[in-house]
Amino acid sequence: MAVSVNLRGRDLEGFYSEAKDKISNMNIPQGYSVFWGGQIENLSKAKDKLSVILPSTFLMIFVVLYLGLKSVRRALLVFSVFRLL
DSSP states (O other): OOOOOOOSSSOHHHHHHHHHHHHHTSOOOTTOOOOOOTHHHHHHHHHHHHHHHHHHHHHHHHHHHHHHHSOHHHHHHHHHHSOOO
8 A cells, every 4th residue: 555645834854753653653463564755765865875975075175175275274264164054
């Protein structure tokens, strides 16, 4: 059985978290399972990729600053001024 949901005025992660908690408290008969797919699956994959890409990008920016300024202290100072998130 597939269930489709159209969210209006609600964020996807908030809905997923609440629905997951409620379903985990249910008694699901043996032989049945719950699989989350669609947009929440895509969101999870994107978060996993970003958790690798963002730190790598920040490291590369720091290396370029260090090579340009020839000082770890100055590179950290410039890097700390950036509005990261």
